[in-house]
Amino acid sequence: MNKLVELFDTTLRDGTQGEGISLTVRDKIQICHKLDEFGIDIIEGGWPGSNPRDAEFFEAVKNEKFNHTKLCAFGSTARYPNKIEEDPNLQALLKAETPYVSIFGKTWKFHSEKSLGLTEDENAELIYNSISFLKSKGVIVIFDAEHFFDGFKDDEKFAMKMLKAAEKACAETIVLCDTNGGSLPSDIIYAIQKVKKEIKTPLGIHAHNDGDLAVANSLIAIENGAVHVQGTINGVGERCGNANLVSIIPNLLLKMNYKTKKEINLNTLTLLSHSISEMMNLNPNSRAPFVGKSAFAHKGGIHVSAVLKDSKMYEHINPKLVGNLQRVLVSDLSGQSNIKYKAKEFGVDIDETTEFSKKLVSKIKQLEFQGYQFDGAEASFELILMNEKNEFSPYFKTIDSKVYTFFDYEEHKQAEAVLKIEVNGEIEHTAAEGDGPVNALDNALRKALLRFYPELNETKLVDYKVRVLDEKEATAAKVRVLIESSDGKETWTTVGVSTNIIEASWQALCDGLNYKLYKLSKEKKLTA
Ligand SMILES: CC(=O)SCCNC(=O)CCNC(=O)[C@H](O)C(C)(C)COP(=O)(O)OP(=O)(O)OC[C@H]1O[C@@H](n2cnc3c(N)ncnc32)[C@H](O)[C@@H]1OP(=O)(O)O
Numbered sequence: 001m002n003k004l005v006e007l008f009d010t011t012l013r014d015g016t017q018g019e020g021i022s023l024t025v026r027d028k029i030q031i032c033h034k035l036d037e038f039g040i041d042i043i044e045g046g047w048p049g050s051n052p053r054d055a056e057f058f059e060a061v062k063n064e065k066f067n068h069t070k071l072c073a074f075g076s077t078a079r080y081p082n083k084i085e086e087d088p089n090l091q092a093l094l095k096a097e098t099p100y101v102s103i104f105g106k107t108w109k110f111h112s113e114k115s116l117g118l119t120e121d122e123n124a125e126l127i128y129n130s131i132s133f134l135k136s137k138g139v140i141v142i143f144d145a146e147h148f149f150d151g152f153k154d155d156e157k158f159a160m161k162m163l164k165a166a167e168k169a170c171a172e173t174i175v176l177c178d179t180n181g182g183s184l185p186s187d188i189i190y191a192i193q194k195v196k197k198e199i200k201t202p203l204g205i206h207a208h209n210d211g212d213l214a215v216a217n218s219l220i221a222i223e224n225g226a227v228h229v230q231g232t233i234n235g236v237g238e239r240c241g242n243a244n245l246v247s248i249i250p251n252l253l254l255k256m257n258y259k260t261k262k263e264i265n266l267n268t269l270t271l272l273s274h275s276i277s278e279m280m281n282l283n284p285n286s287r288a289p290f291v292g293k294s295a296f297a298h299k300g301g302i303h304v305s306a307v308l309k310d311s312k313m314y315e316h317i318n319p320k321l322v323g324n325l326q327r328v329l330v331s332d333l334s335g336q337s338n339i340k341y342k343a344k345e346f347g348v349d350i351d352e353t354t355e356f357s358k359k360l361v362s363k364i365k366q367l368e369f370q371g372y373q374f375d376g377a378e379a380s381f382e383l384i385l386m387n388e389k390n391e392f393s394p395y396f397k398t399i400d401s402k403v404y405t406f407f408d409y410e411e412h413k414q415a416e417a418v419l420k421i422e423v424n425g426e427i428e429h430t431a432a433e434g435d436g437p438v439n440a441l442d443n444a445l446r447k448a449l450l451r452f453y454p455e456l457n458e459t460k461l462v463d464y465k466v467r468v469l470d471e472k473e474a475t476a477a478k479v480r481v482l483i484e485s486s487d488g489k490e491t492w493t494t495v496g497v498s499t500n501i502i503e504a505s506w507q508a509l510c511d512g513l514n515y516k517l518y519k520l521s522k523e524k525k526l527t528a
């Protein structure tokens with residue numbers, strides 16, 4: 001039978017201790033609903049005694065209804081020698097009126113002495129009294145044994161005494177914390193096996209990622225008897241972050257035969273991860289295991305050739321299980337298999353000739369050697385493919401272009417582009433201004449084309465990136481420009497390379513608009 005593990009999410013508490021992470025009360029409430037829907041058992045919403053925002057969150061969340069998840073308020077043991085029942089932090093925890101309360105207490109002698117100035121007995125008493133008081137008020141108490149693994153290494157007897165104080169006070173779960181995040185899996189196994197011999201209270205694990213081992217340490221703790229796991233979505237958190245639940249959960253369910261209290265719909269994992277990144281104003285990490293854009297992206301020709309035969313050859317799980325997608329990239333590491341895969345993805349049949357795919361592979365390798373990069377600019381690759389198949393040729397021809405830039409020392413910067421292009425045999429001569437030369441060219445090209453293709457009205461440049469390719473050449477260096485365009489519904493990326501940044505930008509701009517026109521013509525939506 002599958003063993004059960006309790007999922008405890010601290011994105012809203014320890015997650016917000018991560019640099020650059022800040023959530024409004026509204027964000028926190030929205031995240032609670034996402035986590036509830038996903039199947040998280042307990043959500044640690046913040047520290048109500050810490051700041052007005054967290055206090056307000058616990059007031060606001062009282063009006064929310066959750067199907068499964070239970071809320072938890074976090075704080076520390078009381079301040080010594082405060083009268084326990086008057087301790088403001090414990091009072092704030094009770095005022096939060098959450099079914100669960102988690103409090104952290106010192107289990108490393110060094111911290112107890114140096115940070116709190118308490119003897120072994122005083123610290124054990126503080127832990128016992130703080131938990132007992134909260135329990136007497138009817139809340140379920142989770143005890144976070146702060147610095148447990150470092151404390152256990154330093155003085156086993158001291159650390160065990162603190163756990164026993166928590167057990168005696170009837171903590172519901174005792175969570176062993178790798179607070180400094182430096183423990184190794186072997187440290188976790190050693191400590192937890194010894195703890196299990198003396199402590200009967202259910203154990204949990206709270207790991208930090210300072211040694212890049214938080215997920216491994218959490219899983220090994222569970223394998224060795226922990227039944228409750230704490231972590232954050234996407235691993236955000238203090239310093240290098242907390243254990244990443246987005247990796248822990250699929251490992252538990254898909255590989256370790258564990259089950260969760262509520263059945264988890266794992267194919268919503270990628271969406272959960274990305275939507276919470278967006279709410280935190282972070283770009284989703286493309287290399288994130290399971291949910292990253294690159295997690296199932298194949299670049300090497302050998303890999304793609306095998307994946308086409310059976311994906312299992314280079315994928316540890318089926319990406320669909322976690323709501324992700326298989327992708328194939330085109331680059332100078334491609335073989336014919338990459339080209340064939342992409343062609344199929346674009347709905348283009350190139351099966352009939354190996355010669356064709358060989359020629360295309362060779363062209364892509366040459367262009368990448370010159371500095372182009374197609375794994376981030378698939379729209380440019382598609383245009384090359386279709387051009388080779390004689391199914392695309394540019395919708396306009398550049399006859400002449402000039403760009404003027406003006407700047408003085410009073411913040412007045414401007415540029416102007418003058419452009420002559422040919423469309424369907426007609427010459428169009430335009431000029432436009434812009435904030436800078438690329439913007440001026442973009443405006444002029446759009447202006448020139450709109451007369452012929454009003455459908456381009458919605459198409460906009462949404463991102464522009466420049467990369468210097470051979471830094472030694474200093475200002476004469478070759479640059480690669482990547483332009484992301486959007487029509488409000490779809491986005492696509494194109495590339496240009498030149499020693500002249502304006503020329504590289506122009507190539508990427510032209511590809512961007514040509515791509516949109518090509519797509520419209522394929523859909524028979526082009527009027528001209
Ligand atoms: C491992 C963890 O992640 S623990 C959680 C850490 N999170 C945070 O610190 C975020 C929220 N914190 C805060 O808002 C503030 O630090 C507060 C409101 C809690 C306290 O603020 P202040 O009263 O100004 O104290 P300050 O932050 O400077 O120092 C923390 C105090 O808590 C004490 N303390 C630390 N751990 C504990 C504990 N387990 N039990 C009781 N007291 C503790 C420290 O000894 C220190 O006391 P001191 O000022 O007498 O030396």
Ligand SMILES: CC(=O)C(=O)O
Binds near residue numbers: 145147206
């Ligand atoms: C409690 C906690 O956040 C820690 O020990 O890391």
